[in-house]
Amino acid sequence: MQEDDSEGKNVTAAADLTRDRQKRERETWTKVLASLAETRDKRLFAELFGHFGPRIKAYIIRLGLPAASAEEVTQEAMLSVWRKAHMFNASKASASTWIYTLARNLCIDRMRKEKAVEYELPEDEVDPSPRHDGEHAILEQRMKTALGTLPEAQAQVLFLSYYEGKSHSEIAEQLGIPLGSVKSRLRLAFDKLKTHWEAQ
Known part of the structure; x- marks a missing residue:
């Protein structure tokens, strides 16, 4: 019984450490994005691009886009991060939540375009500007x-x-x-x- 308790405590401790690490990582990237919003520093953007680029692409592929389209949407999403960084509010969302939301919205737009027969854009939704x-x-x-x-x-x-x-x-x-x-x-x-x- 004691051995089972020990294993349970170890699992719980490991889960707590993982949560703490993930929380620290979220806070770090939130600070980087907030700094980018203020400074427009290309080095900070490069850091965000390097960290989130591969993750966003994998996420978009999981949503159902082929790799080639996912690559394009990823680039659009990261460009949106650069253009819209001033709109980021750290008190409302973490950097990862905000960036993934941008990517998801772009992915939905792309899916609607590629499957126009199956999807219909609402009248009040403006097409992405070129x-x-x-x-x-x-x-x-x-x-x-x-x-x-x-x-x-x-x-x-x-x-x-x-x-x-x-x-x-x-x-x-x-x-x-x-x-x-x-x-x-x-x-x-x-x-x-x-x-x-x-x-x-």
């Missing part, structure tokens, strides 16, 4: 240029993580490298991307 297409194209080109500056090993893991939505363990298995190497390559890649963005 006025930011130029800004989107510039940002996309800058990101491609930044990715081109990375060593091949780092670019490879970044591509598999962001563009293909693979987990760290899946990447490690595919490339035949330790999980720690995947994480360190991604960390180095994001550091280089931040340095590149600083120079812009």
